[in-house]
Amino acid sequence: MDKLTAFDAFVQSAETGSFVAAGRKLGLSASAVGKAVARLEQRLDARLFHRNTRNMTLTEEGRLFLERCHRIFEEIEAAEAELARSNRTPRGRLRVSLPLVGMLLTPVMAHFMRTWPEVQLDLDFTDRLVDVVEEGFDAVIRTGHPSDSLLMSRHLGRFRLKIVASPNYLAQYGVPLTPDDLHEHHCLHQRSPDTGKLRPWPFVRASGQGKPVLPERMSATAVDPLIELASAGMGIACLPPFAIRDEIADGRLVSILDEWLTGTDQFHVLWPASRQITPRLRAFVDFMAEHLQPQ
Known part of the structure; x- marks a missing residue:
């Protein structure tokens, strides 16, 4: 509190241009304000004001310190405002x-x-x-x-992410055992609406191996049609697990190639x-x- 009082005395003195005016705003005597600023200068080992009998101006060190003090008091006010708002009903x-x-x-x-x-x-x-x-x-x-x-x-x-397909699709076209097997399957892709590129499927690859060839049976910028088409047996899709939780739970989709997937x-x-x-x-x-x- 002593430090904050000294900082406040310094800020008010810098903004009003005198210890007398600063004292009036703070409810202190000019002498008390002057002593607080002097103690602050001693603690900082820096002169904050050029002073003579007629006026006082900030030194370069004082100007830099005033900017920092303003930020300190702004943060204090913001913290107080945030705490006050925290008791209000969100609306x-x-x-x-x-x-x-x-x-x-x-x-x-x-x-x-x-x-x-x-x-x-x-x-x-x-x-x-x-x-x-x-x-x-x-x-x-x-x-x-x-x-x-x-x-x-x-x-x-x-x-x-999970690679999924319907049981009917897998019964008709077979279960791919490795990512390379997907080149013989119908792959349903998500396409970025910004770049127009297909979202990659995150497969683990051994050193020196390239990316597997994934045919594009269809693509969409949203996952909803991919879920519906995969559930309808139209192909294999790569989807986030929370998006297909119900489909997996009731057996409309099954997860495949889990051991080949990497990353989260x-x-x-x-x-x-x-x-x-x-x-x-x-x-x-x-x-x-x-x-x-x-x-």
Whole structure:
């Protein structure tokens, strides 16, 4: 507290231009303000003001220190405001961007809406890499590793993709035992709406081996048609496990080539680091972290 009092005395003196005016704002005598600044200079081993009988001006060290003090007090005010808001009921519009696969998270979203009925969700489903700040999103949910330093992030869960087909398809065309066997099968691919390229299937390959040849029976930018077509026996697809949990549970799809798959993907929720987190955003982030467990 002594340090903060000294910092406040310094800031007020710098902004008002005198110890007398600073003292009036702080409810202290000019002498007390001057002594606080002097002790601060002694502790910092730096002169913060040029002083004479008529005026006082900041030294270069004082100017730099004033900028830092402003940031310190802004952080304190932000922390106080955040704590004060934390006791308020989350309400208002929350604009969130999700990948197309995020459509399969609607049960979680419905649970959130029942828990926080005063929050109005505005959901934008796209695999385009949106600009969170410029496009005015409160948060985004993304797969993969977050790399934007302007965004705060929280990990929501990991998942490993699965290669699946219907029992009828496998009975008709046979069960592929290695990734190379897929060149004789009907492969259903997901295509990136941004690049137009097919999403790769994450197979383990021995050193020196190239990627397996995967025929393109059809492709789609969303996973929903891939699930339906694979369940209907039209081919083999590579899909996230939480998207096909029901289909696998009731036997419409079966998992194959599990031992050849590598790597995991993950969900993160991200939001602008430059903004103070609102009660509705805090509620959303905490809720998703608690209830979204892809695997």
